[in-house]
Amino acid sequence: MDELYRDQILEHYKRPHNFGPLEQYDLEFEDNNPFCGDEQHIFIKLDDEGRVSEISFEGQGCAISTAATSLLTDELAGKSREELLKLPKEYVLDLLGIDISATRMKCALLGLKVIKGASLGAPADWEDEGEQGDPSQAAAV
């Protein structure tokens, strides 16, 4: 089988990092991929400066969406809400390190969408469908 299901992806799928709800959190958001119905729920705890101190997720998904969000949540400590909103899709694709076909792109980007939704307090756009909303809006939330 090709590299899509290489060890790193399967490892994160079977034993996702940062999985399960946080007991205390400042931001949380749930969103889904309407094409398959998969849902992810993100929990974020902020420190005194408003930066991510803890982040976790839960939900049922495929190997790609689960691994992508597992990898992503490992990287986000210390980021502000504005920084989260500026993350491009390449950030996730680089973490995955595999070619993602058009039909699986939404699987790869679901976690990023939900994290941005948590930062905005409202559903965020898909990163493969044009620009994310003005990050300055987030400050007003």
Added chain:
Amino acid sequence: MEAATRTAALPRSIEEIRAEFPILSQEVHGLPLAYLDNGATAQKPLAVIEALDRYWREQNANVHRGVHTLSEQATSLYEEARATVAGHLGADRREVIFVRNATEALNLVAYSWGRGNLGEGDRIALTEMEHHSNIVPWYQLAREKGAELDWVAVTDEGRLDLDHLAKLLERGPKLVSIAHVSNVLGTINPVAEIARMAHDAGALLVVDGAQAGPKLELDIGELGADFYALTSHKMYGPTGLGVLFGRRELLEEMPPFIGGGSMIRKVRRELITWADLPAKFEGGTPAIGEAIGFAAAVRWLDELGLDAVHAEEVELTGYALERLGEVPGLTVFGPPAGDDRGGILSFALEGVHGHDVAEILDRHGVAVRAGHHCAQILMDRLGVPATTRASLAVYNTSSEIDRLVEGLLDVRRVFEL
């Protein structure tokens, strides 16, 4: 299944039938295509491709308005297509409305019949196994009118719970709307029996026949449905064309759905009157070429004989259920093999998401679908977020089922199960 139990035989071999489908001879990822996504759309035989080609090359004109030769010819082909479909269903040609797809057929009933006949507190009975296209129009209607939806339960075996239906009918719904064949479970629902139950309770019966069209002989009189929806592209015809059958007395009383050209008798500033059936429900230029292509598909199916198509599918489904039973960790949803079980096989492999299953099967040249199949109410009932679905057509073979099973065993290897 033994030959003696077969009610009908196909007039030619599966190999000969396969040869009529040009797309089936291609390779995917270097392997012969095993197309098992027929529940989404069926491939098209030469009989349909050639009818479409002939229409666009030699017969194209608008219908019902020109007096020139081409227009007369297109009009007569379009109306012959309607007669072909009416003959196929055992219906009157005035009861056959061409629409865009089964979804539009169901919406037509919800908008036209529903808005005139439903009020606050009225009830509509649906089932837990419906496709979203047989849920959303009724949900919208109920929201608008203050009506209530009831849901007939699905048993653990994947059949409609008719005792539960009987209970819900005691609440006096005005309408019952059900799938003939479940697009997830393959269950073939006893439409005639449900029609009797609904009618005895004073309700009309709407049937979503999207999955039944390519699988079952349909005699609308025997079925007893008041409305029946079909879609061409699942019946080996082109996309963009569907059919609503409606009982004439009902259609006569219903207001038009889409307003525009062709559906009027007279337009005056103060008063517009409607055309007779079926034109009243066909506003705007219809999908002429597609209707003609669909008629070619219906003739092709009738020539094969849907009883034989069904018998063949029941046999292949039995084989598929047996082989899928050999895959460790695999749960197959829906009833056991039998005459009331169509070739739609939804399954879940423990520990692997349906999309990953479908992706790996694709690398084996096996085309299946993964997701909620536009049946999220049923997914909730089954307790799964999604399934993988292999859906059979008349051209599928037991060796394609073997490749499906091989592919599933490879999924287990990739995921180290």
